[in-house]
Amino acid sequence: MMRQFTWRIVHVDLETLLDWDCKVIPIDVRGKCYAPKRMIALALTMPLAMAVATGTASAQDEATVSVLHGVPDLTVDVFANGEELIPGFEPGTLTDPLTLPAGSYDIEIFAEGEGPDGDPAIEAAGVEVPGGANATIVAHLSEGGDPTATVFVNDVSELAAGNARVTARHVAAAPAVDVRVNETPTFEGLTNPNEATADVAAGTISADVVLAGSEDVVLGPADLNLAEGTSTIVYAWGSAEDENLDLAVQTIDDLGAPPNGVPAGEAGLADTSSTTGLWILGLVVALFAAAATVLVRRRTTIGARH
Amino acid sequence: MLAGCGGETQPSAELSAPSPATANPQSPGPVATVELELTGPEVPRSPATVAPAEPADAPVSIEVSAVDISAEVVPVGIADDGQMELPPHPDVIGWYRFGPTAGNGAGSVVLAGHVDSRKYGLGQFARIHESEVGDEVLVRTESGRDLRYTVVDVRSLPKAQLPLADVFSREGHERLLLITCGGDFDRQQGYADNIVVTAVPA
Numbered sequence: 228m229m230r231q232f233t234w235r236i237v238h239v240d241l242e243t244l245l246d247w248d249c250k251v252i253p254i255d256v257r258g259k260c261y262a263p264k265r266m267i268a269l270a271l272t273m274p275l276a277m278a279v280a281t282g283t284a285s286a287q288d289e290a291t292v293s294v295l296h297g298v299p300d301l302t303v304d305v306f307a308n309g310e311e312l313i314p315g316f317e318p319g320t321l322t323d324p325l326t327l328p329a330g331s332y333d334i335e336i337f338a339e340g341e342g343p344d345g346d347p348a349i350e351a352a353g354v355e356v357p358g359g360a361n362a363t364i365v366a367h368l369s370e371g372g373d374p375t376a377t378v379f380v381n382d383v384s385e386l387a388a389g390n391a392r393v394t395a396r397h398v399a400a401a402p403a404v405d406v407r408v409n410e411t412p413t414f415e416g417l418t419n420p421n422e423a424t425a426d427v428a429a430g431t432i433s434a435d436v437v438l439a440g441s442e443d444v445v446l447g448p449a450d451l452n453l454a455e456g457t458s459t460i461v462y463a464w465g466s467a468e469d470e471n472l473d474l475a476v477q478t479i480d481d482l483g484a485p486p487n488g489v490p491a492g493e494a495g496l497a498d499t500s501s502t503t504g505l506w507i508l509g510l511v512v513a514l515f516a517a518a519a520t521v522l523v524r525r526r527t528t529i530g531a532r533h
Numbered sequence: 534m535l536a537g538c539g540g541e542t543q544p545s546a547e548l549s550a551p552s553p554a555t556a557n558p559q560s561p562g563p564v565a566t567v568e569l570e571l572t573g574p575e576v577p578r579s580p581a582t583v584a585p586a587e588p589a590d591a592p593v594s595i596e597v598s599a600v601d602i603s604a605e606v607v608p609v610g611i612a613d614d615g616q617m618e619l620p621p622h623p624d625v626i627g628w629y630r631f632g633p634t635a636g637n638g639a640g641s642v643v644l645a646g647h648v649d650s651r652k653y654g655l656g657q658f659a660r661i662h663e664s665e666v667g668d669e670v671l672v673r674t675e676s677g678r679d680l681r682y683t684v685v686d687v688r689s690l691p692k693a694q695l696p697l698a699d700v701f702s703r704e705g706h707e708r709l710l711l712i713t714c715g716g717d718f719d720r721q722q723g724y725a726d727n728i729v730v731t732a733v734p735a
Contacts, residue, residue, distance in 0.1 A: 294578075295581060312576060313576050313578065314575070316578065319580055319581060319582075320578045320579060320580050320581060321578060321579060321580075321581035322576050322577065322578040323576070323577040323578065323579075325576060387615065388611050388615060388631070389610050389611030389615075389631065429610075429631065431586045449583045450583070450585070450586065451583060452584070452585070452586030452587075455631035456631065462581070474583060475581035475582070476581055476582065476583050476584065477581060478584075483631070485697040485698055485700065485701030485702075486611055486612075486615060486616050486617040486629070486697070486701065487614075487615045487616055487697065488615075488616040488617070488692060488695065488697075489616065489617045489619075489643075489645050489692075489695065489700075489712045489714075489727055490612075490616050490617075490619070490714070490723065491619055491645050491646060491647050491648055491658070491712060491713040491714040491724075491727070492647050492648035492649050492650075492713065492714030492715070492718075492723065492724045493647070493649065493650060493651055493723060494649040494650055494651045494654070495649070495718035495720070495724075496648075496649040496654060496655050496659075497648045497649055497655065497659050497714075497715055497718070497724070498717060498718035498724075499715065499716055499717060499718075500716075500717035500718060
């Protein structure tokens with residue numbers, strides 16, 4: 228389900244946006260700074276040149292964006308450019324994909340009811356959403372436990388027939404992990420806030436998450452159906468320290484290709500071509516001719532004896 | 534496991550990090566941010582939970598009594614060469630398991646069988662080209678559902694012209710496609726054509 232937005236253009240000075248101080252948010256019992264300066268630029272994991280798709284002008288002017296809320300114990304209101312985009316957004320939930328015009332966004336994520344004038348729990352200015360991209364914005368804890376946000380660009384390239392795509396994203400307050408498939412480490416040494424991806428044969432797998440290089444299971448196992456033609460994105464989110472680590476799943480459908488043919492025969496028994504027909508006819512004629520020759524010889528031989 | 538059926542590439546751990554947190558290099562000077570005037574209903578969202586895999590109710594048999602076809606159906610996938618896999622015995626019909634199943638309500642349900650094999654001779658689907666518009670097709674599924682279809686089209690077309698995206702589409706009204714090979718046969722190239730019978734829910 229896509230949502231369309233109407234727009235007015237407002238000019239904002241980027242330098243002003245970047246110049247803000249670390250703030251302590253009243254809701255934070257740990258007294259941590261929720262908005263470290265390093266969080267400012269939510270850069271994308273793909274260069275902009277790659278993210279812009281070829282195609283119609285309108286496709287290049289728009290992007291498909293989903294938002295995942297991965298900060299535990301904090302229902303939030305998400306504001307984009309001063310407007311409330313997602314009210315009452317609960318941890319562990321994912322929006323439907325939204326169609327947004329490409330451009331720059333100031334994201335502010337407030338504890339529910341605190342926006343737009345309160346202090347945001349997470350703030351990110353100048354988030355670039357490039358035209359033609361399919362992306363997921365994730366509000367999550369950093370490895371150190373600070374709420375932050377990361378933009379991941381989703382690989383929506385075509386899958387070969389029979390295949391599925393699986394992506395693992397580490398967005399939890401936890402150290403490096405290995406993502407195992409059927410107990411075999413498949414994505415190794417994954418850290419916050421990074422991802423790993425692979426195209427695989429479609430099917431159901433059992434996945435779990437262990438501390439990197441160990442067999443200490445911190446998440447799962449969970450059965451994942453990697454459906455053919457679909458990309459399954461698995462997020463490890465939450466906090467190891469608070470013992471609320473969890474898995475979130477996003478799927479993107481309709482990426483598959485059909486088989487490239489239906490090869491349904493090999494022996495030529497149903498052949499309809501005329502050359503083969505003649506060949507068979509010729510064989511039959513030759514067989515009759517051979518039989519007739521044998522009969523003639525016999526008669527002649529018998530006749531000669533009399 | 535992940536390598537799956539023959540010849541798939543091994544997954545690799547590609548770790549991609551976001552760019553360092555500096556001022557966005559793409560926008561020097563003043564930046565135009567789009568101001569939102571939000572209209573329409575609230576943004577839909579749902580719990581991002583792991584969805585259990587739902588096994589499809591696969592077809593198990595097909596009957597086309599008008600042309601004396603009564604065959605077992607088994608699920609098939611993709612062969613090593615990227616084409617649809619078919620059961621080796623020509624009397625056993627393959628259902629493309631990555632597409633919709635019979636009775637699913639939408640898309641193309643593909644059943645294909647060898648017209649012949651070197652080992653077993655002519656197959657049941659050698660007769661589908663004799664079917665006529667109006668013939669009944671009966672498909673039974675694993676759960677015991679009986680689904681009836683009526684033939685609406687019988688055609689032969691060169692393999693290169695088989696419209697793969699349409700034949701294997703998951704969209705649109707449900708239809709049943711019975712596919713085999715036919716036409717001229719060449720020892721090197723095989724059969725020239727695909728025979729396609731299209732049937733719609735009765």
